[in-house]
Amino acid sequence: MTVEPSHSRPLVGVVCDMEIIGPHPFHVAGHKYIHAVIEGSNCIPVLIPALANEQALEQLIKSLDGILLTGGYSMVHPSHYQGNTPDADTKLDPNRDNTTLPLIKLAIENQVPIFGICRGFQEMNVALGGSLHQKLHETGEYIEHREDKNVSLEQQYDLAHPINIASGGVLQSLFAESCIQVNSLHTQGVQRLAPSLSIEATAEDGLIEAFSVSDAKAFALAVQWHPEWQFENNLYSRKLFAAFGQACLSRQQVKNHHG
Numbered sequence: 001m002t003v004e005p006s007h008s009r010p011l012v013g014v015v016c017d018m019e020i021i022g023p024h025p026f027h028v029a030g031h032k033y034i035h036a037v038i039e040g041s042n043c044i045p046v047l048i049p050a051l052a053n054e055q056a057l058e059q060l061i062k063s064l065d066g067i068l069l070t071g072g073y074s075m076v077h078p079s080h081y082q083g084n085t086p087d088a089d090t091k092l093d094p095n096r097d098n099t100t101l102p103l104i105k106l107a108i109e110n111q112v113p114i115f116g117i118c119r120g121f122q123e124m125n126v127a128l129g130g131s132l133h134q135k136l137h138e139t140g141e142y143i144e145h146r147e148d149k150n151v152s153l154e155q156q157y158d159l160a161h162p163i164n165i166a167s168g169g170v171l172q173s174l175f176a177e178s179c180i181q182v183n184s185l186h187t188q189g190v191q192r193l194a195p196s197l198s199i200e201a202t203a204e205d206g207l208i209e210a211f212s213v214s215d216a217k218a219f220a221l222a223v224q225w226h227p228e229w230q231f232e233n234n235l236y237s238r239k240l241f242a243a244f245g246q247a248c249l250s251r252q253q254v255k256n257h258h259g
């Protein structure tokens, strides 16, 4: 993968997970997100470590033209939405939570384009006052939304179920479709939608699969599925990353104009 030398591309902050590799903690981000930012949005990714330092985030947000909230195997700690204590074997990432939740508010306040994917979708809902089902499969209300970890990666990220696109929303204006197929790799999902969010798509079982920030001045959209996965092979994924990239370019132009 080559990144053409360019000083004019917008800078997109890509949030990191904190992972232990060997005996050490690392800040990590998935290659497929970085690839989609470069090739799908025509932007330059800048990794945002899970430092959980609000002052650093306030400085960072002023130099970034967009934020990508990636997926992740860990769960948002339920204390952020008054949820029940998680099971002892739940994978958590408090450093990521304490970085992304304030970052989301800063991005919206500063009209920085923000795109949430899977865990990032869940973080946006929680950051703005919503809540999550911690185990969708135990509610008895939804179809299976988790991936089968015993099959190949290609199969895990394959299209899994349809979603219905809300009329009059951002997604309908992007896709010009009322129903598309998406992949599905998540245990958790929206329980209570934050008051400032508008539903953009739902699964056939009623689960919210995409939302936008109502009245946002800049691109502020999140999806529960994974459009970054082999995005080149999916028309709707290409449209999402192109729209996000265009919003980041507009932000950069406004910033450069105002100095």
Ligand SMILES: N[C@@H](CCC(=O)NCCCC(=O)O)C(=O)O
Binding pocket: 030, 070, 071, 072, 073, 074, 075, 117, 118, 119, 120, 185, 186, 187, 188, 189, 226
């Ligand atoms: N942990 C949450 C969110 C699921 C998620 O983001 N899965 C993808 C992880 C790997 C990747 O980045 O593709 C949940 O289970 O609901």
